[in-house]
Amino acid sequence: MTHVVIVGASLTGFRVAEGLRAESFTGDITLLGDEPHLPYDRPPLSKNVLTEEHPESTAFRDRSWFAEQGIGLRLNEPAHALDTATRTIRTASGSVRYDELVIATGAHARNPFPDPPAGVFTLRTVDDANNIRTALRTGAHLVIVGAGFIGLEVASSARRLGVDVTVVELEPVPLARSVGTDAARILADIARAAGVRLLCGRTVTEVCGETEVTAVQLDDGTTLACDVLVVGIGASPATDWLAGSDVTVTRAGVICDETGRAGDHIWAAGDVAAWTDDTGRPHRHEHWTSATEQAKVVAHNLACDDKRTVTATPYVWSDQFGRRIDIIGDTTGHDALCVLSREPDTLAYLYARDGRLTGACLIGQPRLMISCRRWIGRRTPLTDVDVWDDCSH
Amino acid sequence: MTKIHVDLTQCQGYANCVVSAPDVFDLDDNGKVDVLRATVDDAHLTEVREAVRSCPAAALTLEETTP
Numbered sequence: 001m002t003h004v005v006i007v008g009a010s011l012t013g014f015r016v017a018e019g020l021r022a023e024s025f026t027g028d029i030t031l032l033g034d035e036p037h038l039p040y041d042r043p044p045l046s047k048n049v050l051t052e053e054h055p056e057s058t059a060f061r062d063r064s065w066f067a068e069q070g071i072g073l074r075l076n077e078p079a080h081a082l083d084t085a086t087r088t089i090r091t092a093s094g095s096v097r098y099d100e101l102v103i104a105t106g107a108h109a110r111n112p113f114p115d116p117p118a119g120v121f122t123l124r125t126v127d128d129a130n131n132i133r134t135a136l137r138t139g140a141h142l143v144i145v146g147a148g149f150i151g152l153e154v155a156s157s158a159r160r161l162g163v164d165v166t167v168v169e170l171e172p173v174p175l176a177r178s179v180g181t182d183a184a185r186i187l188a189d190i191a192r193a194a195g196v197r198l199l200c201g202r203t204v205t206e207v208c209g210e211t212e213v214t215a216v217q218l219d220d221g222t223t224l225a226c227d228v229l230v231v232g233i234g235a236s237p238a239t240d241w242l243a244g245s246d247v248t249v250t251r252a253g254v255i256c257d258e259t260g261r262a263g264d265h266i267w268a269a270g271d272v273a274a275w276t277d278d279t280g281r282p283h284r285h286e287h288w289t290s291a292t293e294q295a296k297v298v299a300h301n302l303a304c305d306d307k308r309t310v311t312a313t314p315y316v317w318s319d320q321f322g323r324r325i326d327i328i329g330d331t332t333g334h335d336a337l338c339v340l341s342r343e344p345d346t347l348a349y350l351y352a353r354d355g356r357l358t359g360a361c362l363i364g365q366p367r368l369m370i371s372c373r374r375w376i377g378r379r380t381p382l383t384d385v386d387v388w389d390d391c392s393h
Numbered sequence: 394m395t396k397i398h399v400d401l402t403q404c405q406g407y408a409n410c411v412v413s414a415p416d417v418f419d420l421d422d423n424g425k426v427d428v429l430r431a432t433v434d435d436a437h438l439t440e441v442r443e444a445v446r447s448c449p450a451a452a453l454t455l456e457e458t459t460p
Contacts, residue, residue, distance in 0.1 A: 015446075022442070043449065288449055289409065296443075317407060317449075324405070366424035370408050377412075 002027035004302060005089060005096050007079045008104030008238075009033025011041060012270030012291045014060050016102050017071045019299025029071045030096060032089070034078035034105075037126060038063060043288055045129040046153035047319055050136065051160050058126070079105070082245040087265065100302055103247070103254050103268035104295075107235035107286065119213035120229045123150055135228045138162040143216050143226040145204050147174030147191075149318045151232035155196045156320040166197040166224055168204055168216075178316075179361040180331045182339070183349040187325065190344050194321040235286065237272045250274070253284040258309040260298040267302065269294035275310065289315045313377040326369045329359035329376035336382070338391035340368075350388065357385050395433040396456045397441065401425055403452035410453060413444035426452065 004020060006013045009031045017031050033039065038059040049055040066073045074091075081090040082101075089096045109122035121132050132154070136142065140163045144151045147169035155165045167174075174191075176184040192198055199218070206217040207229060215225045237253035247263055248255040253274035254262050260275060262268040269275075270291040274282035285291075293310045301307050316327040323344065331351050340348035348368060351359035356379050360372040368387070375385055382388045397417070406424035410417075417437055419427045433441045433455075445453040 018446070022446075041449075292447060296446075312412070315407075315409070315412075319405075364424070366406050366408065366420040366422070370411050370420060373408065373412050 002099045003030065003097070004028070004100045004102065005030045005032065005098035006102040006104055007032045007089060007241075008102075008106055008270070008272070009035070009039045009073070009075065010104070010106050010270070011039075011060075011288065012106070012295045013102070013104035014039035015292050015295030016104060016269060016299050016302075017069070019296050020303055021069050021071070023299055023303035025299075025303040027099075029069075030098075031066075031071055031073050032077050032079060032091065032096065033073070033075045035125060035127075036076040038073075038075070040126055042124075045126060046123060046150055047157060049126065049129045050133050050154065050157040055133075079241045082242055082247065084246055084263065084266065099265065101266045102298060102302075103242070103262060103266065103272055104270050105238040105241070105272045107237050107271040109231070109235050110233050111231050112233070113207045113231065116207050116229075117209040117211055117213045119209070119227055120207060120231065122231050123154060124235065132228070132230060136161050136163050140164070140228055141226045142166070142228045142230065143168065143204075143224050145216075145229070145231045146170075146233040147188075147198065147200070148232055148234065149175070149178070149316075149320075151230070152187075152191055152196075152320050153318060154230050154232065155191060156194065156322075159194050159196060159321070163228075165195070166199060166226070167191070168202050168218065168224075169198065169200045170203050172201050174198070174200065177332065179325070179327055180334075180337070180349060180351065182337070183331075183347065183361045186342060186344060186347060190321050190323065193344075235271065237274075237284065239272060250282070252282050255282050259301050259307045260294055261301070267298045269298045285314065287314070287316045311377075313373050315373060323363050326362045326365070327360070328362070328369065328372045329357075331359035331361055334358060338388055340387060340391045348391075350385075350391065352382055352388075355382055356380060357382060357388075394458050395438060395441070396458070397428050397431055397433060397445075398454045398456060399426055399428055400452045400454075403450045405450045405452075407449050409447040409449065410444035413447050414440040417441055418444060 041058040109124040144167045147167045173184045203219045204216045208215040239249045254268040256262045256275045274284040293312045318325045334351035336352040338350040347363035349361045357375045421427045
């Protein structure tokens with residue numbers, strides 16, 4: 001009987017296991033996780049897990065579900081090494097043999113400050129979120145490094161808790177690469193209107209404090225006093241355990257073809273994986289929806305003879321300052337821009353290239369969001385996008 | 394017979410269900426899910442199951458009863 005071993009028990013690993021059973025796969029499934037917790041969802045970690053005093057668990061399923069599904073769950077057992085010749089994974093407490101391996105180890109939050117004093121956090125795990133929640137008392141002074149989605153969502157949650165928030169961002173306009181510079185300026189204004197102090201074009205050069213963080217020093221010489229520092233400058237694929245194996249790993253992640261295959265009997269999906277896209281280049285998506293899509297495709301390709309690729313249009317959302325930002329498709333590299341609304345409650349930016357709709361950034365536009373996901377997915381010519389002529393180009 | 398249950402307090406209007414099963418789900422003007430048919434026929438079962446799994450807010454559940 002085929003034994004599928006999935007290394008990584010977060011969203012992707014969980015979804016591969018679930019997807020295999022949904023595809024009527026009857027072999028053995030083992031899910032290895034490095035954290036002690038049951039597989040759980042991460043988007044709430046920067047939101048209600050920070051703002052609620054006793055947040056609900058974000059676990060996908062309870063332990064009995066895994067038993068019912070015949071999914072062997074080995075938690076608190078990080079993978080240390082891979083030997084593809086003997087198809088063996090060495091773990092912290094032993095070894096596991098596989099017939100098919102799925103690499104779903106995700107990514108580690110980057111932190112450029114080694115051995116920081118207490119009060120300095122990154123946000124990736126539920127333990128991180130619980131520690132940050134405990135530190136964010138009303139009246140605390142929080143500095144966030146990096147105004148990406150995580151940084152701004154933490155800023156939003158902290159403002160809701162009455163915390164004084166300063167965000168330090170390297171780029172001149174935060175999120176410009178995610179949503180386009182013009183729309184990004186409006187998102188920055190939304191953050192400022194919520195009381196966030198946003199310092200752009202600046203970096204933190206030093207974290208001050210002996211045992212507890214007391215301040216940070218910026219590259220222009222400014223000192224910002226703080227009791228809590230959250231570093232949100234992105235994540236690196238968790239591939240250390242693959243060192244010395246013959247799996248192809250670059251800075252982009254585990255290199256996969258368009259079906260998720262990374263080698264003989266090896267697959268990868270989610271934040272660790274760089275899937276080859278339709279341009280032929282490997283690309284690592286770090287988003288909830290792409291992780292679930294890749295997991296679904298890998299589960300299918302493991303269980304069935306026909307091989308699929310991801311066909312869904314990329315969709316990313318971010319909840320911040322009482323609004324949800326929807327980002328669909330590709331908002332970079334456009335040659336035409338259409339602005340339906342610059343209002344913070346109804347923001348609508350559409351992006352096109354070569355006469356076709358390629359991307360959108362929206363707030364509070366449910367119907368347009370669905371239409372854009374369809375139009376972009378079908379590479380609809382602008383002549384068939386009925387709202388395109390309504391906007392200021 | 395399979396019935397769809399919606400928890401509107403959970404629904405965040407991500408519309409992943411609408412993308413997965415456009416004949417069965419839509420969003421209303423408030424951005425909440427609108428179930429166009431409460432029971433699922435066999436022709437739509439696969440995509441509805443996919444829609445339920447694709448919900449980031451776990452707002453959808455299926456009740457499968459034997460006829």
